[in-house]
Amino acid sequence: MDKILVLDFGGQYNQLIARRVRSLSVFAEIKNYDCITSEEIKNNDYKGIIFTGGPNSVYDPSSPHYSKDILELGIPILGICYGDQLLAYMNGATITSAKHNSEYGKTTLISLGGTILKGVPEKSVCWMSHTDYIKEAPSGFKTTGYTNNCPCAVMENNEKKFYGVQFHPEVTHTEYGMTILSNFVFDVCECKADWKMDNFAKASIEKYRNELKDKKVLLALSGGLDSSVVALLLNKAIGKNLICVFVDHGLLRKDEGDYVEKVFKDTFDINLIRVNAKARFLNALKGVTDPETKRKIIGKEFIEVFTEEAKKIGNIDILSQGTIYPDVIESGRNASAVIKSHHNVGGLPKDIGFKGIVEPLRDLFKDEVRKIGIELGLPLELVYRQPFPGPGLAVRIIGEITEEKIKIAQDSDAILREEFLKAGLDKKANQYFTVVTNTHSVGVMGDARTYGYTLAIRAVTTDDFMTATWTRIPFDTLETISSRITNEVKGINRVTYDITSKPPATVEWE
Ligand code: XMP
Numbered sequence: 168m169d170k171i172l173v174l175d176f177g178g179q180y181n182q183l184i185a186r187r188v189r190s191l192s193v194f195a196e197i198k199n200y201d202c203i204t205s206e207e208i209k210n211n212d213y214k215g216i217i218f219t220g221g222p223n224s225v226y227d228p229s230s231p232h233y234s235k236d237i238l239e240l241g242i243p244i245l246g247i248c249y250g251d252q253l254l255a256y257m258n259g260a261t262i263t264s265a266k267h268n269s270e271y272g273k274t275t276l277i278s279l280g281g282t283i284l285k286g287v288p289e290k291s292v293c294w295m296s297h298t299d300y301i302k303e304a305p306s307g308f309k310t311t312g313y314t315n316n317c318p319c320a321v322m323e324n325n326e327k328k329f330y331g332v333q334f335h336p337e338v339t340h341t342e343y344g345m346t347i348l349s350n351f352v353f354d355v356c357e358c359k360a361d362w363k364m365d366n367f368a369k370a371s372i373e374k375y376r377n378e379l380k381d382k383k384v385l386l387a388l389s390g391g392l393d394s395s396v397v398a399l400l401l402n403k404a405i406g407k408n409l410i411c412v413f414v415d416h417g418l419l420r421k422d423e424g425d426y427v428e429k430v431f432k433d434t435f436d437i438n439l440i441r442v443n444a445k446a447r448f449l450n451a452l453k454g455v456t457d458p459e460t461k462r463k464i465i466g467k468e469f470i471e472v473f474t475e476e477a478k479k480i481g482n483i484d485i486l487s488q489g490t491i492y493p494d495v496i497e498s499g500r501n502a503s504a505v506i507k508s509h510h511n512v513g514g515l516p517k518d519i520g521f522k523g524i525v526e527p528l529r530d531l532f533k534d535e536v537r538k539i540g541i542e543l544g545l546p547l548e549l550v551y552r553q554p555f556p557g558p559g560l561a562v563r564i565i566g567e568i569t570e571e572k573i574k575i576a577q578d579s580d581a582i583l584r585e586e587f588l589k590a591g592l593d594k595k596a597n598q599y600f601t602v603v604t605n606t607h608s609v610g611v612m613g614d615a616r617t618y619g620y621t622l623a624i625r626a627v628t629t630d631d632f633m634t635a636t637w638t639r640i641p642f643d644t645l646e647t648i649s650s651r652i653t654n655e656v657k658g659i660n661r662v663t664y665d666i667t668s669k670p671p672a673t674v675e676w677e
Pocket of ligand 1: 507508509554555556557558598632633669672673674675676677
């Protein structure tokens with residue numbers, strides 16, 4: 168299979184570059200610039216290399232650079248944004264800074280033709296985001312495109328097969344971005360389009376059937392997309408030798424535990440053990456109000472329950488996890504500030520005593536995992552499920568977690584989901600749920616005074632969950648939701664709508 172290496176210099180859109188290349192049916196993988204040597208690149212048979220963007224200036228002492236050996240490997244290179252400047256700099260160009268004249272947003276690109284701009288009209292729109300720029304292409308290169316503020320927006324050296332674009336071809340705002348990537352991948356690197364998702368499921372079932380033969384494999388199944396797809400793949404490969412443990416911490420959405428059990432046990436006849444551990448989790452969380460402490464307790468308890476279960480089953484050879492490609496990339500990055508300690512079932516400790524780990528989705532992006540889920544017959548409800556945090560409703564219940572508050576969270580969330588579906592808002596909001604605040608307020612019902620909880624509705628629209636805007640919900644829908652919740656959910660006498668984006672807020676309240 169032909170592969171493209173995306174060499175990561177710290178830009179925001181690097182995953183997008185790999186996804187775009189893969190959408191051309193060519194496999195692309197991302198490596199941090201300091202995690203792979205030029206020797207390793209050479210030995211890995213990459214057909215081409217893409218230098219990504221990055222926030223730095225090549226002259227910053229702290230900016231990421233790469234050994235010039237890479238220029239001697241005979242592998243084609245495409246530099247994007249910072250990667251373009253770095254490629255020019257490594258080839259002897261001077262990089263200029265336009266400190267007071269950054270170019271940002273949609274810009275008109277004038278094309279002078281050439282290899283990398285084949286099929287791009289003389290005038291088109293590209294997406295720029297830079298301060299430094301290349302005034303003059305380095306020796307051996309020629310300029311084949313420019314903008315008002317950027318005299319060398321595209322450069323090429325056909326002899327060495329080095330190309331650079333100052334703008335971002337991977338973002339959809341660049342009209343002919345895919346044409347440019349396709350020119351590089353097919354015309355320059357001569358890749359075959361042989362990365363097909365249809366083959367993936369079949370090939371991995373075959374592979375694990377051979378590799379795992381009589382081995383017993385344990386999987387922590389959460390009912391989320393990733394672990395569900397692994398369960399289906401491995402079930403097809405090794406049948407009852409796959410044992411799925413579903414830890415129900417009692418903090419799932421209404422009836423969700425039963426639904427997950429039914430789908431996997433009844434529809435797919437998967438070897439599934441459901442551990443009903445609600446009492447244990449509630450006990451461990453008793454009296455705890457601090458958000459981080461709650462998260463840590465749930466994470467720790469989860470691992471303990473799972474480990475105990477593994478010991479009970481005994482003789483397990485392999486642990487399987489639903490790790491996907493963005494998890495792999497994230498864990499290879501420098502840690503940024505910890506806002507919340509995340510918990511998900513992909514993060515089990517490696518020292519429970521297994522002989523190996525199997526992660527069938529390690530190379531895939533979420534949209535690719537979805538395609539396999541659909542192919543394997545996973546109910547669409549699970550394939551397109553909105554994200555649900557590992558600690559579950561615990562991060563949506565402020566203050567101490569009690570049975571009463573869990574029921575309020577579950578019942579109100581069920582009403583909200585129902586009304587969002589009816590109003591078609593499930594297509595507009597990427598995540599929506601209710602939050603049981605710890606605030607009580609006075610209300611009146613019939614002729615009597617009430618003193619109930621205030622409930623908050625949260626709905627966000629986002630691409631990547633790193634930033635998000637609050638979803639504009641029509642007033643009529645808000646009214647229906649509020650009226651249904653105050654009438655049908657005992658303990659709630661006031662409903663509010665959270666109109667804060669991320670940042671400054673986060674999506675979940677805790
Ligand atoms: P925040 O609240 O950090 O959430 O803005 C961003 C996205 O991450 C989800 N989330 C989690 N997912 N384990 C997960 O698997 C967790 O501990 C966790 N905490 C938050 C959240 O639902 C949103 O989609």
